[in-house]
Amino acid sequence: MIGRINHIAIAVPDLAAASTRYRDLLGARVGEPQALPEHGVIVVFVDTGNAKVELMAPLGEDSPIAGFLEKNPAGGMHHMCFEVRDIATATQRLVAGGARVLGDGRPRTGAHGLPVIFLHPKDFDGVLIELEEIGEG
Amino acid sequence: MIGRINHIAIAVPDLAAASTRYRDLLGARVGEPQALPEHGVIVVFVDTGNAKVELMAPLGEDSPIAGFLEKNPAGGMHHMCFEVRDIATATQRLVAGGARVLGDGRPRTGAHGLPVIFLHPKDFDGVLIELEEIGEG
Numbered sequence: 158m159i160g161r162i163n164h165i166a167i168a169v170p171d172l173a174a175a176s177t178r179y180r181d182l183l184g185a186r187v188g189e190p191q192a193l194p195e196h197g198v199i200v201v202f203v204d205t206g207n208a209k210v211e212l213m214a215p216l217g218e219d220s221p222i223a224g225f226l227e228k229n230p231a232g233g234m235h236h237m238c239f240e241v242r243d244i245a246t247a248t249q250r251l252v253a254g255g256a257r258v259l260g261d262g263r264p265r266t267g268a269h270g271l272p273v274i275f276l277h278p279k280d281f282d283g284v285l286i287e288l289e290e291i292g293e294g
Numbered sequence: 295m296i297g298r299i300n301h302i303a304i305a306v307p308d309l310a311a312a313s314t315r316y317r318d319l320l321g322a323r324v325g326e327p328q329a330l331p332e333h334g335v336i337v338v339f340v341d342t343g344n345a346k347v348e349l350m351a352p353l354g355e356d357s358p359i360a361g362f363l364e365k366n367p368a369g370g371m372h373h374m375c376f377e378v379r380d381i382a383t384a385t386q387r388l389v390a391g392g393a394r395v396l397g398d399g400r401p402r403t404g405a406h407g408l409p410v411i412f413l414h415p416k417d418f419d420g421v422l423i424e425l426e427e428i429g430e431g
Contacts, residue, residue, distance in 0.1 A: 158320055158321025158322070159320045159321060159322050159342065160342065160343055161342055161343045161344040161345075162299065162302070162342050162344055162345045162347070165299070165302060165374055167419055167421055168419075169419040170419070175419050178393075178417070178418060178419075181391060182387070182388055182391045182392075182393050182417075183295055183296045183376070183388075183423075184295025184296060184387065185295070185296050205296065205297065205298055205299050205376065206297055206298045207298040207299055207344040207345055208298075208299045208344055208345055210299070210374075212419075229420055231415070231416060231419060231420035232419030232420040232421065233371075233419070233420035233421060234370075234371035234374065234420075234421055237302055237347075237371065239320070239342065250319070250321070251319055251320075254318060254319045255319075256315075256319050278368070279368060280315070280319075281315060282304055282305075282306040282307070282312050282315075282349075282368060282369030282370070283366055283368035283369040283370035283371075284304055284369065284370060284371055286320075
């Protein structure tokens with residue numbers, strides 16, 4: 158069911174500093190900051206060739222990562238995202254197996270404009286897993 | 295400098311249960327458990343097509359992930375690993391830039407039999423980063 162790792166998301170307290178570290182210390186290909194106000198984050202994508210690292214800082218009030226950064230002020234790995242072909246089928250299989258989908262259980266539009274769900278970390282070893290529908294492509 | 299994401303390592307309290315969840319709920323290709331006594335872990339690799347998820351449980355006394363699981367009893371994302379072509383050059387660049395390499399600063403042989411270093415999480419937004427030398431490939 159799950160396909161490729163699409164990205165690893167890292168919550169960071171200082172996006173400019175994090176971007177500089179990935180570019181200058183790790184020599185990575187680092188993009189420009191993109192504000193995603195509807196998701197409450199501003200992100201920078203690091204292209205590693207096979208998958209992305211997504212550096213995220215809070216944007217605006219009620220950012221969904223504000224709580225995480227309160228608990229982890231230095232930052233940390235926030236979630237990992239796998240690609241799926243059909244998110245409805247994936248959701249059905251997960252729910253039938255007893256896994257919990259966050260929110261109202263229905264896909265919403267994620268940061269890349271594609272349908273996503275998030276799975277409860279308690280069902281997956283403390284790890285917040287995002288599934289993103291990439292279609293049959 | 296950094297190349298592909300080689301793996302995301304997840305510390306889990308119960309390796310069999312975690313493997314079953316990845317196989318049955320997420321429908322992932324899950325390998326057999328491999329004991330790595332010299333690294334104090336027993337691991338299961340999940341092949342996602344472009345990178346690996348490495349589920350790790352402690353093995354023996356003084357496992358390097360015992361402390362992490364004490365702080366995070368449910369488990370959690372432990373580190374991420376990037377591939378590099380030349381670990382000596384990578385280390386020099388990182389140290390020259392002020393980053394700290396864990397241990398004595400020299401590469402050691404990692405879980406895949408290749409030279410690895412780990413970077414101090416305080417230098418990278420609370421994230422433990424492993425670099426693994428894959429050669430000129």
